[in-house]
Amino acid sequence: MLNLDPAKLLVVLVVGLIVLGPDKLPKLARQVGAAWGDLRRLRERLESEVRGAFPDIPSTHEVTQAVRSPLAFLDRLADAHERETAEQGYPNAALAGGGGSDPDVPAGGAARPDGVVSRISVDVAPGETLEDPSLN
Numbered sequence: 001m002l003n004l005d006p007a008k009l010l011v012v013l014v015v016g017l018i019v020l021g022p023d024k025l026p027k028l029a030r031q032v033g034a035a036w037g038d039l040r041r042l043r044e045r046l047e048s049e050v051r052g053a054f055p056d057i058p059s060t061h062e063v064t065q066a067v068r069s070p071l072a073f074l075d076r077l078a079d080a081h082e083r084e085t086a087e088q089g090y091p092n093a094a095l096a097g098g099g100g101s102d103p104d105v106p107a108g109g110a111a112r113p114d115g116v117v118s119r120i121s122v123d124v125a126p127g128e129t130l131e132d133p134s135l136n
């Protein structure tokens with residue numbers, strides 16, 4: 001996004017001082033600050049209205065983490081799902097590696113009674129792709 005280190009900020013301020021002059025620069029800075037505050041309040045109000053309408057929406061921090069690291073977010077969701085299925089008493093839900101003595105449990109996953117696999121791990125060599133022949 002916007003990456004302003006102190007040196008870049010100083011250059012922007014010096015250029016603004018030269019272009020606008022010392023009498024107009026403080027007025028413009030106040031206007032920019034007021035607009036920034038209005039934008040922040042608008043965002044907060046919009047966020048509170050959306051959270052009021054949809055209380056199950058994750059926090060802004062969780063959404064930010066999901067965007068920055070989607071795989072970690074998906075891992076947390078998968079772990080939460082595994083804990084939930086284990087608490088509900090689904091057989092073999094606690095098997096982390098799968099592939100035990102139960103033939104209905106594929107390697108890398110845990111099967112529920114309805115046959116849905118909760119997690120599958122697949123190793124793919126670099127340059128190879130996964131293709132499902134049933135989709136052709």
